[in-house]
Amino acid sequence: MKKLFYFIIILIFGACSVTTEETEDNTNYGTNEGSASSPTELTVGTAKSGSVGRSGYSYYKFTTTSGAGSYKLAISSLSITDSWYSAASMWTQIYSNSGYTSSSRFDSESCLADCILYFDYDSLDNNTSYYLQMYGYGAVSYSLTVSKGGSEGSKSNPVELTLSTAHSGTIDNLNYYGDSYYKFTTSAADNYTLVMTNSDSLDCQLYSDSAFSSSVTYSSYNDCTAGTNLSETFTGAASSGSSSGLSANTVYYLNIDGKSSTVKTTTYSITVAPEG
Numbered sequence: 001m002k003k004l005f006y007f008i009i010i011l012i013f014g015a016c017s018v019t020t021e022e023t024e025d026n027t028n029y030g031t032n033e034g035s036a037s038s039p040t041e042l043t044v045g046t047a048k049s050g051s052v053g054r055s056g057y058s059y060y061k062f063t064t065t066s067g068a069g070s071y072k073l074a075i076s077s078l079s080i081t082d083s084w085y086s087a088a089s090m091w092t093q094i095y096s097n098s099g100y101t102s103s104s105r106f107d108s109e110s111c112l113a114d115c116i117l118y119f120d121y122d123s124l125d126n127n128t129s130y131y132l133q134m135y136g137y138g139a140v141s142y143s144l145t146v147s148k149g150g151s152e153g154s155k156s157n158p159v160e161l162t163l164s165t166a167h168s169g170t171i172d173n174l175n176y177y178g179d180s181y182y183k184f185t186t187s188a189a190d191n192y193t194l195v196m197t198n199s200d201s202l203d204c205q206l207y208s209d210s211a212f213s214s215s216v217t218y219s220s221y222n223d224c225t226a227g228t229n230l231s232e233t234f235t236g237a238a239s240s241g242s243s244s245g246l247s248a249n250t251v252y253y254l255n256i257d258g259k260s261s262t263v264k265t266t267t268y269s270i271t272v273a274p275e276g
Contacts, residue, residue, distance in 0.1 A: 030081075030139025034059035036100050039131060044071075047145045052090065052136040060132040061098070062146045068126040068157035069180070070149030070172050073117045080138040090142070091135040094119050098131055118263075121177035123154035150265035153181035155212050158253060163187060164273040171258055173200050173266040178258030181212070184272045189248040191275040196230040198268035201259040206234050212253055216246075226259050230268075233275065245275075 030053035034040035039059035042048050044066050052058040064071060073092065080090065089112045095104045107120040124130060134140075150172040153159040158181040161167055172178035186192065194204065203226035206216040216236065224232045234252075236245050246252060258266070 029054045030056070030136065030141070032056040032058050036098070036133075039098070042132075042144060042146050044146050044148070047076075047143050049077075049141075049143050050134075051139070051141045052134045054136060054139045056136060058134040058136075059100070060134070060144070061129050062132070063129045064124050064126055066148040067152065068154040068159075069123055070121055070151035070178070071119065071124050071130075072147055072149045073119070073132070074115075074145040074147065075111050075117065075142050076114045076145070077141070077143045078111060078114050079141045080136065081140075089137050090140050091137075092117055093133045093135075095131040095133065098129075100131060100133055118149065118172070121149070121151065121172050121174055121179070123151055123179055123181060125154050126157045151178055151180045155181055155210070157181075158183040158210075160184070161254070161270065161272050164271065166269045166271045168267070169256070169270050170265055170267050171202065171256060173202065173258035173260040173264050175259055175261055176257075178260075180256045182254040182256070182270070183210075183251055184254065185251050186246050186248055187274060188276070189245050191236075191245045192234045192252075193273055193275055194224070194230065194232045194234065194254070195271045195273075196256075196268050198228055198230055198266055200264065200266040201227050202230050202266065202268070203257050203259055204230060204232065205255045205257070207253040207255065208250075210251075210253060212255055216252065230256075 031051045032053045033050050036059055039061040042060050042062040044062055089110045091110045093105055093108045096106060097104045106122055109117045150170045152169055161182050161184040163184060169180055171180040204224040208214045208216050224230060234246055
C-alpha cells in the first residue's frame with residue numbers, strides 16, 4: 001500500500017513538471033512562405049505582406065516588367081521577435097535562377113530595421129524572373145515592395161540610341177556600382193561624338209561587342225574623362241597616333257558608370273552623333 005502511495009505522488013509531480021515546461025516555452029516560430037520549387041510571386045510596384053519563421057526560409061520571385069536596369073527591394077514594417085541571435089536581423093539573398101544555387105546568387109544583404117536593398121546595383125534583364133530567399137534570426141514579419149531603380153538597360157538588353165537624337169536617361173550614380181547600358185549603330189565610317197548634360201560626375205566606356213568586354217576606348221584616343229557634362233569623340237582603335245574612325249553600319253556598345261561617393265540618382269540627356 002505504501003509503495004502504491006509513493007507511485008501516485010511521483011505521477012502527480014511528474015505531470016506538474018511537464019505542464020510547467022510546456023507553459024514556459026512561449027517561443028514564436030513564425031510562418032514560412034513559398035518554397036524553392038514554388039516561390040511566392042511579387043508584383044513590381046505592389047507591396048506584399050509576408051513572414052519568415054524562426055531559423056527558416058521564405059521564397060519569392062519577381063519579374064522585371066518595368067524594363068532592364070537596376071531594381072530595389074524595400075522592406076518595411078519589419079518586426080523580429082523571439083530571436084536567438086543578439087544582433088537580430090533578416091537576411092535576403094537574390095538569385096538569377098530558380099535553383100537557388102550558390103553559383104546563381106549575386107547578392108546577399110541583411111536588415112536590422114526597415115531598409116532598402118539595391119542588389120549591389122546590378123542591372124537586371126528585361127522580362128526576366130529573379131528569385132529571393134529570406135532567412136530569419138527569429139520570427140519575422142514584413143512588407144516587401146520591388147520597384148525599378150535609377151539605372152537603365154543591361155548588358156543583354158541595352159537601350160538603343162538613335163544617332164543625333166537626344167535620349168533622357170538616368171543612373172544609380174555610385175562609384176564602381178551604378179551602370180547604364182546603351183548601344184548605337186553607325187551610319188558611315190566616321191568619328192562619333194558623345195555629348196551629355198549630367199550635373200553629377202559620370203564616366204563612359206565604348207565596346208565593340210555585346211558582352212561589353214572588348215573595349216574600343218584605347219589610351220587617350222577614346223577614353224572619357226570622368227566629370228560633369230560628359231563629352232568625348234570616339235575615333236576607333238588608335239595605332240601609332242592615327243585612327244580611321246568607327247566602322248560603318250556597325251553596332252557599338254556604350255557603358256555609362258557612376259562616380260559619386262554617395263548614392264544618388266543622376267538624370268541626364270545623352271546624344272551620339274557622327275562628326276562629319
